[in-house]
Amino acid sequence: MNPYRLYLVTDDQQDLATLTHVVKEAVAGGVTMVQVREKQGDIRAFIDTALAVKKVLKDTGVALIINDRVDVALAVDAEGVHLGQSDMPAAMARHLIGPDKLLGLSIETEQQLQDAESLPIDYIGLSAIFATSTKTNIKKEWGIEGLAMAVKKSSFPTVAIGGINATNLGDIIATGVDGVALVSAICHADDPQQAARYFKGLLSAK
Template sequence: MNCSKEQILLYAITDRHWLGNRPLTEVVEESLRGGATMIQLREKNLDEAAFLQEAKALRDLCKKYSVPFIINDNISIAAEVDADGVHVGQSDMAASKAREILGKDKIIGVTAKTIEQAIAAEQMGADYLGVGAVFPTSSKEDALPITHEMLRKICETVSIPVAAIGGITKDNIPQLKGNGISGIATISAIYGMPNIEESTRELKKIITQTVL
């Protein structure tokens, strides 16, 4: 397994929507200073050349902070920039194929909403799961909430770390206590905040207490 529980404790996912006029590297560095333990570059609307440039910049930044750098969906760019890994959804490339392309030492994350999907992902070599949406979210319109009972069952069924995702805020994190998660993955609770570094620090404190 290439991913520890500690690495997905506070998993920050980028979203250009929250940037305003600020460079992505600047806001990501603020989250790293605040204690983000993993960074995912998520770009749905950038052309390949711009995506590649951003991926290289964030890869170097994450190396500086010794934090894993993951790319969402785009296996070819993950391979080209030598990212630490890739995250794939159920409609993307299978984890086993991603592993074949990226090699045994890279982190492969998979989105799962059911026990069956979670078991299949682990069997195909996933290193961690992103499970949700655990609360209603506006970041992904197709992300239907799953029950916290389902989240708990998935955590009990697999041996790899699970990050809860979807609609997470500093106020609702404590509701996830006792479900067996190793951490949370979030966009707006970090990058949608006026003070990213401070918000990240506060989230890390709350999630650390929640997963104990």
């Protein structure tokens, strides 16, 4: 099974009870990977959230990925970590987490895409495909053509993120991308399980 297919990124604006509810329902609906994100800089809160999500994911087969923080990933024994371009260098992160954990890297420019080929990572997150309210400091809006180019050029599995919803998902899938990362489309849905199931259905149909 492709673990990147339906990749949920949590919303760090949600309280812990809401966030864990969203994760539980989304996994029941077919989410294949969960990345916990904490942009507020509170490491204790990040660890508490990660441990709560890890408990929800126990025995589901869905990997827990920690955003940005290698120390938090190690502290909670997550399945992997996802780095941004301003985080710890990928080679250093790989040394710390070992060979068996997943290591993802956000790619924001064509130069970064090229540079990533020599790094000890497992997958890339291409950001942002479209402008989105959850990420305001984007360097490049890749669009469908840019995503298709990146999928062809990269030797790693590619996850698309940024402004993805039901209206553009068909075009995104057509690029041959390995997975889509969703935040608002699932986290802010009235019924996260139904939303996840809906997106999983669209992905499976292609």
